[in-house]
Amino acid sequence: MSTETTLIEPFSVSIDFAESVMVDPDNHNIRRASTMSGYYADDEALEQLIDEGDDPLHYETYEKHVPEQYGHLLFCISKIQPGVVGEEFFMTKGHYHTIAHTGEVYLCLQGEGLMLMKTSVGEFRYERMRRGQLVYVPPYWAHRSVNTGREPLTMFCVWPADAGHNYGDIATEGFPRRVLLRDGREVIQ
Ligand SMILES: O=P(O)(O)OC[C@H]1O[C@H](O)[C@H](O)[C@@H](O)[C@@H]1O
Numbered sequence: 001m002s003t004e005t006t007l008i009e010p011f012s013v014s015i016d017f018a019e020s021v022m023v024d025p026d027n028h029n030i031r032r033a034s035t036m037s038g039y040y041a042d043d044e045a046l047e048q049l050i051d052e053g054d055d056p057l058h059y060e061t062y063e064k065h066v067p068e069q070y071g072h073l074l075f076c077i078s079k080i081q082p083g084v085v086g087e088e089f090f091m092t093k094g095h096y097h098t099i100a101h102t103g104e105v106y107l108c109l110q111g112e113g114l115m116l117m118k119t120s121v122g123e124f125r126y127e128r129m130r131r132g133q134l135v136y137v138p139p140y141w142a143h144r145s146v147n148t149g150r151e152p153l154t155m156f157c158v159w160p161a162d163a164g165h166n167y168g169d170i171a172t173e174g175f176p177r178r179v180l181l182r183d184g185r186e187v188i189q
């Protein structure tokens, strides 16, 4: 592991709380429904959403560039659209960090949802997110956010800049539990 940490100039960023967006990001990453192939239980429902909805926006992130090195911090605004695929609420793919012993902080700015967390040996936990709630994701826990509300779920996230993303077993095994809308109610199954 390199421990070189580049000296850069301080800077500041505006966040528009009304719109829950970063005003002048370096990266605006968009994930459309088609990038979620294989992540939901109901593949057919996802295909239908892609075809009928013209591959709609699923979630997006706004980031500033900082060196991806030990000592620096990456941060972003992450915004997940409301909706369901079949009966499963819209969610992120979820990831471990490549450097597994790194954590992350998520502060919910808007909407409501759940942060699902699991370890590589199958432990599972979740925390609720609503405006003003901060979730601490400790090192070693994979994390996936789920929008269980009717408006976008928006979060501000901070994590070590050298941590990296590891989708590992999530692409094949998913998380131990899924979050569903059944008879108008949230079910964690
Ligand atoms: O990469 P995913 O698991 O799909 O999650 C999407 C994004 O969610 C959050 O905003 C994290 O801070 C990002 O690091 C991550 O890329």
Ligand SMILES: [Fe+2]
Pocket (backbone or CB within 6 Å): 095, 096, 097, 104, 143, 159
């Ligand atoms: Fe992360």
